[in-house]
Amino acid sequence: xxxxxxxxxxxxxxFRRRARTILTVLGVFIGTASVVLMLSLGxxxxxSFLEMYNEGNSQANKLTISLxxxxxxxxxxxxxxxxxxxxxxxxQIRPKLIGRAxxxxxxxxxxxxxxxxxxxxxGSLKLTKGALSEEDTGDLKLIVGSRVIEDVYxxxxxxxxxxxxxxxxxxxxxxxxxxxQFETEDFNVxxxxxxxxxxxxxxPYIVAETADMGAEGYCYCIxxxxxxxxxxxxxxxxxxxxxxxxxxxxxxxxGEYIYPLATVTVNSxxxxxxxxxxxxENGYQVMANDxxxxxxxxxxxxxxxxxxxxxxxxxxxxxIGIANTMTxxxxxxxxxxxxxxxxxxxxxxxxxxxxAEAGLIGLMGGIVGVTLSYGLSSxxxxxxxxxxxxxxxxxxxxxxxxxxxxxxxxxxLIGMFAGLLPxxxxxxxxxxxxxxxx
Amino acid sequence: xxxxxxxxxGIFLDIEKQGEQESEQPxxxxxxxxVCNLQKFYRLGDETVRALDGVxxxxxxxxxVAIVGTSGSGKxxxxxxxxxxxxxxxxxxxxxxxxxxxxKENQLVRFRRRKIGFIFQSFNLIxxxxxxxxxxxxxxxxxxxxxxxxxxxxxxxxRVGLSRHKSHKPNQMSxxxxxxxxxxxxxxxxxxxxxxxxxxxxxxxxxxxxxxELMRNVVSEQKKTLVMVTxxxxxxxxxxRIIHIRDGKIKKIENNQTTGIIEEVY
Numbered sequence: 001x002x003x004x005x006x007x008x009x010x011x012x013x014x015f016r017r018r019a020r021t022i023l024t025v026l027g028v029f030i031g032t033a034s035v036v037l038m039l040s041l042g043x044x045x046x047x048s049f050l051e052m053y054n055e056g057n058s059q060a061n062k063l064t065i066s067l068x069x070x071x072x073x074x075x076x077x078x079x080x081x082x083x084x085x086x087x088x089x090x091x092q093i094r095p096k097l098i099g100r101a102x103x104x105x106x107x108x109x110x111x112x113x114x115x116x117x118x119x120x121x122x123g124s125l126k127l128t129k130g131a132l133s134e135e136d137t138g139d140l141k142l143i144v145g146s147r148v149i150e151d152v153y154x155x156x157x158x159x160x161x162x163x164x165x166x167x168x169x170x171x172x173x174x175x176x177x178x179x180x181q182f183e184t185e186d187f188n189v190x191x192x193x194x195x196x197x198x199x200x201x202x203x204p205y206i207v208a209e210t211a212d213m214g215a216e217g218y219c220y221c222i223x224x225x226x227x228x229x230x231x232x233x234x235x236x237x238x239x240x241x242x243x244x245x246x247x248x249x250x251x252x253x254x255g256e257y258i259y260p261l262a263t264v265t266v267n268s269x270x271x272x273x274x275x276x277x278x279x280x281e282n283g284y285q286v287m288a289n290d291x292x293x294x295x296x297x298x299x300x301x302x303x304x305x306x307x308x309x310x311x312x313x314x315x316x317x318x319x320i321g322i323a324n325t326m327t328x329x330x331x332x333x334x335x336x337x338x339x340x341x342x343x344x345x346x347x348x349x350x351x352x353x354x355x356a357e358a359g360l361i362g363l364m365g366g367i368v369g370v371t372l373s374y375g376l377s378s379x380x381x382x383x384x385x386x387x388x389x390x391x392x393x394x395x396x397x398x399x400x401x402x403x404x405x406x407x408x409x410x411x412x413l414i415g416m417f418a419g420l421l422p423x424x425x426x427x428x429x430x431x432x433x434x435x436x437x438x
Numbered sequence: 439x440x441x442x443x444x445x446x447x448g449i450f451l452d453i454e455k456q457g458e459q460e461s462e463q464p465x466x467x468x469x470x471x472x473v474c475n476l477q478k479f480y481r482l483g484d485e486t487v488r489a490l491d492g493v494x495x496x497x498x499x500x501x502x503v504a505i506v507g508t509s510g511s512g513k514x515x516x517x518x519x520x521x522x523x524x525x526x527x528x529x530x531x532x533x534x535x536x537x538x539x540x541x542k543e544n545q546l547v548r549f550r551r552r553k554i555g556f557i558f559q560s561f562n563l564i565x566x567x568x569x570x571x572x573x574x575x576x577x578x579x580x581x582x583x584x585x586x587x588x589x590x591x592x593x594x595x596x597r598v599g600l601s602r603h604k605s606h607k608p609n610q611m612s613x614x615x616x617x618x619x620x621x622x623x624x625x626x627x628x629x630x631x632x633x634x635x636x637x638x639x640x641x642x643x644x645x646x647x648x649x650x651e652l653m654r655n656v657v658s659e660q661k662k663t664l665v666m667v668t669x670x671x672x673x674x675x676x677x678x679r680i681i682h683i684r685d686g687k688i689k690k691i692e693n694n695q696t697t698g699i700i701e702e703v704y
Contacts (some may be wrong), residue, residue: 005578016566339562342523343576344551344627347544431523434562435514435635 001349010356013329021361024318024325028365029372031315032411036373036399038311041380042304044398049296061269063276066261068285070246076259084264087278089271094118095259097226099233100183100243102197103204108171109155111183112148115218116226121263125218130174130208139205140232144173145219146211173206180204182236183243200236230257315411318365319418326358326422330429337426338434347427354423355416362415366408373399373407469532470631470663471497471520476529478515478686489515491686492529497679499630502654502664504677509669512686514635517667521554521633522546534630551579555624555662557653559636561616563608563623569595569615570604573622580627594622598652614645621653625660632657634666638673650676 014021067074074080081093097116102109117125123132128146150162152169161167172178179201212218224232233242241253248254266275272288279286330337337350377397385394478490490512497503507513518524519531522538523546531539538549550556563572573591574584582590595601598618608616617637624632634653638646654676657664666677674680675694682689 001579002581002583005584012566335562336564339558339564340579341547342521342550342556342558343579343623344547344554345576345579346551347547349579432518434558435518435523 001346001352006349006352006356007360009353010360013333014357014360017329020325020328021364024321024361025365025368027318027321028315028362028411028415029369031311031318032366032369032407033372033376034314035308035311035410036370036403036407037376037380037397038307039304039403040373040377040397040399042300042307043400043403044377044381044396045303046296046300047398048394048396049300050293061266061272062288063264063266063272063279064261064287065264065279065284066287068280068283071283072246074283075246075254076262077254077256081259081262087275089266089268089275089278091265091267093262093264094121095226095262097229097257098244098260099229101222102181102183103173103178103222104155104181104201105171105173105175105178107155108152108169110148110152110171112151113221114142114229115221115223116229117223118226122223122225125210125212125223127208128211130206132208140224140228141205141207143208143210143223144206145217145221145223146209147219148173148222151220173209176203178204178206182233184237184240315414319414322358322361322415322418323422325361326354326419327425329357330354330422330426333426334429334433335436337429338431341429341431342434351423351427354426355419358419358423359412359416362418363408363412365415366411369411370399370404370407374404468499469496470499470501470534471665472530472532473520474530474532476516476519476531477527478512478519478524479527488686490519490526493683493686493688495681495688495691497663497665499663500658500661501679502657502677503666504674504680505665505667505683506671506674506680507669507683511683513667513669513683515686516683517633517635517665520665521556522549551576551627553630555627555629555632557617557620557624557632557634557637559639561608561613561620561640563616563619565608568605568607569600569611569619572608572619573626576623576627590626591622594626595619597625597656598622612645613641614649617641617645617649618652621649621656625656625662628660629662631663631665634664636668637666638668638670646670646673 065076067076076095078095081095084090085093095118099114099116100111101114102111104110122143125143127143130143132141132143149168149171151160152162152171153160154169161169180203181197181201183197206222210218210223241247244260245253246258264275264279266272276286276288340350341347377399380397381395385396473496474494476490476493477488480487480489493512493516505513505516515524519526519539520533522541526539529539530537533549534553536549538546541549563569564575567575570588570591573594574587577587577590592601592604595604598621600615600618600622603611603615603619606615608619611619617640620637624634632653637653638649641649650673653664653666664677666674668674678694680692680694682692
């Protein structure tokens with residue numbers, strides 16, 4: 001028998017028993033939708049977190065190194081970095097400088113890290129507001145992180161609107177009355193509110209905003225060009241020691257900047273382990289991006305498996321429904337099957353007819369289920385997303401095309417699997433049923 | 439040796455069995471169905487029912503043979519076994535040189551698909567299909583395309599005089615019309631043997647005659663072998679030969695040719 005003749009017959013008999021077909025399909029589509037939705041939540045959550053960690057730093061062949069102990073020989077200076085870059089597995093090392101500052105506007109203040117980034121890294125930041133002009137005006141152009149606003153506090157009362165009341169302070173970083181001061185003492189020395197700042201309140205040149213998370217959490221910082229920052233800090237701290245920078249034994253500064261951390265780009269993923277080993281041996285603390293990613297991967301795979309199996313239970317129930325429907329269908333059509341056998345229909349064709357019927361129920365349920373899942377998924381994202389991460393568009397439910405296609409294939413296979421026993425039963429029915437006269 | 443008796447309005451001549459049988463047939467006629475000592479026992483509780491108790495006969499190509507018997511005589515069992523729907527307990531059935539009692543189920547289905555047409559008592563049309571689709575249905579099992587099947591089915595419906603009812607569903611047709619569709623369906627596959635199981639059992643006597651006439655004409659014009667089971671002696675007399683069955687045994691075989699009716703008594 002031709003493929004389309006078998007499919008046509010199966011469709012015909014499903015259409016004949018419309019109500020029952022619809023009810024069985026209903027079971028399958030609920031099952032499929034629950035599996036797809038559950039998996040989409042797993043996938044969505046995992047990807048959202050991975051994105052948050054990897055944004056702006058997406059390659060897994062990056063390492064972040066910092067000093068593991070106070071060893072002057074390993075200080076990350078321009079010279080050391082040049083030396084380290086000679087290692088065969090190193091493609092590039094991007095130093096990072098951290099300055100500390102307070103930004104104020106009226107009663108609002110925020111203490112924030114100013115992160116000096118190399119030009120290319122700064123240029124790769126995704127900006128949500130404003131733009132970074134290429135023009136060199138000699139000013140320190142700053143990119144404010146989108147979440148710096150969360151750390152803003154009331155200078156007079158000490159209240160944090162975001163942490164206390166989940167409200168955002170009405171501070172406008174782009175406004176004219178914003179001022180910036182640099183910290184003069186290491187705030188680690190005295191953390192209890194006594195902070196010392198340069199007396200000059202400057203008007204910062206905040207030119208843009210970024211929501212990039214990056215490896216160092218750019219969205220909680222203010223980013224600037226590393227060379228411009230150095231120049232600026234030179235002026236600010238003229239003659240004074242710079243907080244965070246090590247000093248010689250005699251208490252004098254080193255006269256050149258020592259970078260607290262640097263991002264190492266390893267030339268290939270295979271060399272990651274060798275690079276880690278090398279930097280650890282040379283007195284650096286190494287944080288690898290791939291480790292974080294692996295951890296997130298692992299924990300969310302578990303979440304996904306748990307969610308998926310919850311959904312699978314309803315699909316199992318649907319499969320039992322299909323088996324039931326097929327058994328009924330075969331009981332009703334004992335005579336018809338007999339007639340087909342007498343007329344010379346191959347018994348394998350009979351089995352395929354019923355398998356196709358069961359598979360079609362599965363496929364139809366799958367199609368409806370997947371379509372419905374897409375709808376529900378976007379509802380979940382608009383309602384649940386903001387609840388988990390206010391102010392951020394968090395896509396908690398994602399249905400990749402592959403998942404949709406797999407769901408269709410799987411629901412069809414489930415249907416066929418459920419129809420296997422009934423179909424085999426149909427195949428074995430006696431052709432004598434056709435002869436019996438009622 | 440010859441005795442004349444009157445029964446059912448016919449004159450039967452008793453003849454010695456075996457040997458002579460061959461000479462009765464025109465020379466060169468091929469055996470289509472060869473049945474040898476066919477037995478079928480059923481187990482009913484502790485009892486063994488002998489539905490068929492050693493039946494031997496031959497049917498020749500192009501012949502119209504009626505198997506006649508009362509209900510429970512074993513005639514239907516015989517037909518079922520000839521068509522490969524039931525397995526004999528013992529004995530041999532050879533059709534077109536093939537021992538069909540030895541075939542497995544899928545082989546039997548293939549054998550039916552290639553060689554056999556079947557006409558049912560209760561028509562057994564597929565309720566959801568119209569006349570044309572019903573006739574074309576068995577062609578689908580042979581992997582023939584839809585257009586080719588419908589062309590053949592169309593011609594066959596024309597032959598049985600139903601060209602105006604092609605798109606009618608079974609429930610829109612009379613019993614006679616439905617059986618015409620049944621006849622067309624059996625013959626559309628160009629079988630070498632057609633089995634008919636009480637084909638007129640559900641029809642009134644006038645329609646029965648028509649259907650029988652049709653079957654006989656179509657079968658003889660296409661040179662098919664036709665084996666019909668009936669309980670009606672009168673209907674059976676349209677056949678070339680009549681095999682009478684009682685209690686699972688052949689009672690006699692009548693030869694219903696123009697020369698007269700010859701009876702073989704067992």
